Amino acid sequence: MFSYHVIKRVVMLAILLCSFSVAGLASAERIKVVTSFTILADMTRQVAGVHADVVSITRPGAEIHGYQPTPQDLVQAIDADLLIYNGLNLEQWMDQFLQHLGDIPSVRISAGIAPISIDAGVYAGKANPHAWMGLENANIYIDNIADALSDIDPQNKTHYMTNASQYKARLSEQILPLKADIAALPEHARWLVTCEGAFSYLAADLGMKELYLWPINADSRATPQQVRRVIDHIRLHDIPAIFCESTVNTAPAEQVASETGIHYGGVLYVDSLSVEGGPVPSYEDLIVVNVNTIKQAIDSGLAKTQNE
């Protein structure tokens, strides 16, 4: 993936950076944490507060499963005190990336979650990687982040633990009332139909049934068979709305909506935050915006079928 010359340059840079950090050890330093994608970066910032600089390798809006790291990404990560990634086969580029980084401490932040299996396609039976979309799992991620930060920066452990528990309380306060909104919808309408099968954990949290065009972004785009299967299910169950995600081509979902006459509910966010100032600059915003979008689209879809 990387040429000898690029790797040599990165190693030279690392040596240079190490000598700088030895020189700066006497001052109260912020630790540097690199995460694989923007959602983990936000969660880590919430827990770290003022004690860390946090950088995401993939940018807002990027496709994260099959990402191709650049030499600049290696440079960005090589002086990190900690690298945080999701695991569960989310970042298919991570093993090779970690090999190039040598012995930087890295943490698979999904450790300890209860995985939901993918139910179709070549990944059937494997864990669905999008575990952060469920509230209980998000709490486990946050605890794991607090533990990982405390391990490399024990002086600030109390700070990390306090931030983590305040963050978890804030998320629960925001998200739990939204579940009641979804529960108030008619049962037959509680379907979450999306492009990627990335919403198993959110659907389970919200008491919704799940249907998707393709199981995992890394290797599938909607085949005619996948489109047909979703259209058949929509007609069979009288499903009122379909959604797609911000990081992929929404055309197949819009095609399904126009072919079935159901409401196209717009984009949901799962694999990436938006830029600062966009609709979902934080994980908290991401869940709130998603659930509100789902609720409003299903209401519109139901109104549409009633008027026909």
Ligand SMILES: [Zn+2]
């Ligand atoms: Zn995904």
